[in-house]
Amino acid sequence: MQTTMFKGTAVNLEGDELGVGDKAPVVHAIGTDLNNVEIGGAKDKIQLIITVPSLDTDTCAAETRRFNEDVNNLDICETTVVSMDLPFASERFCTTSDIENLSVASDYLDKKVSKAYGVLMADNKLKGLCARAVFVIDRSGTIVYKEIVKEVTAEPDYEAALDAIKEAR
Numbered sequence: 001m002q003t004t005m006f007k008g009t010a011v012n013l014e015g016d017e018l019g020v021g022d023k024a025p026v027v028h029a030i031g032t033d034l035n036n037v038e039i040g041g042a043k044d045k046i047q048l049i050i051t052v053p054s055l056d057t058d059t060c061a062a063e064t065r066r067f068n069e070d071v072n073n074l075d076i077c078e079t080t081v082v083s084m085d086l087p088f089a090s091e092r093f094c095t096t097s098d099i100e101n102l103s104v105a106s107d108y109l110d111k112k113v114s115k116a117y118g119v120l121m122a123d124n125k126l127k128g129l130c131a132r133a134v135f136v137i138d139r140s141g142t143i144v145y146k147e148i149v150k151e152v153t154a155e156p157d158y159e160a161a162l163d164a165i166k167e168a169r
Contacts, residue, residue, distance in 0.1 A: 004131045005151045006124050013131055013148070014122040015115035020146055024049075024137040025116040029082055029105035032091035037105040039080055039113055042141035046168045048079040048102075048161065049137065051119045051130035053152060055085050055093040055104065063132070063155050064104070065097055070162055072101045077165050084108045084129050119148065132156065136164040144168050 002013045016025070026041035039049055050067060052060040064081050071079045079102035083090065090104040107113040107130065114120035119131040134156045136145035145164030149156050 002118060002148060004121070004148055006121075006126055007151075007153060009124060011124045011126060011131070011152065012122045013118055014120045015118040017118045018135075018143055018146065020143055022143050024135065024141050024143050026141075027112045027116045029080075029107045029113050030087050030109060031103065031105050032087045032094065034087055037080060037103065039082070039105070040116070040137060040141065042139060043078065043137075044139065045078040046076055046139060046165055047135075047137040048077050048165060049117070049135040050079070050081045050156075051107075051114065051117065051133045052081060052083045053121075053126055053129040053132065054083055055081070055090055059153055059155060060132075061093070061097065064093075064099060064102070066155070066158060068097075068099045068101045070158060071165075074162075074165060076169055079103070080105055082107050082113050082130060084111075084114075121152075126152065134161045136161060136168060138168040 024040035
């Protein structure tokens with residue numbers, strides 16, 4: 001079981017601990033249109049999977065806006081931000097923040113994405129939310145980059161994730 005931090009306090013993560021070289025499990029979350037969004041597995045494009053606690057926090061909003069800009073010119077990449085926010089709140093966030101280059105999905109129903117990728121926070125005040133993490137999955141469905149941000153209130157290493165996408169081409 002991995003850990004992350006919330007304001008300096010350890011938070012255990014539950015679910016399957018995946019690493020670089022592992023196959024990315026195929027799971028579904030709920031899109032803003034209430035349809036299933038498939039995450040993981042082999043696809044025609046490289047996948048950038050980002051998990052955040054809630055789009056309704058400054059750090060998560062900033063991260064989503066930044067990745068929205070960064071992936072704008074990367075037509076080789078399918079980007080999905082997963083949180084526990086309700087699809088309606090996620091849609092409102094995307095509309096008010098001009099998010100057009102990535103999709104958002106909710107894991108609130110059954111937490112399958114969070115458990116399959118080992119990013120479900122298991123204790124502390126954030127129990128039941130996604131940890132802040134970034135996964136890059138190549139076309140064959142293999143995880144080629146993984147970052148679980150050590151402090152959940154901090155932003156990820158954007159450049160490392162973008163470099164992993166470019167290398168996976």
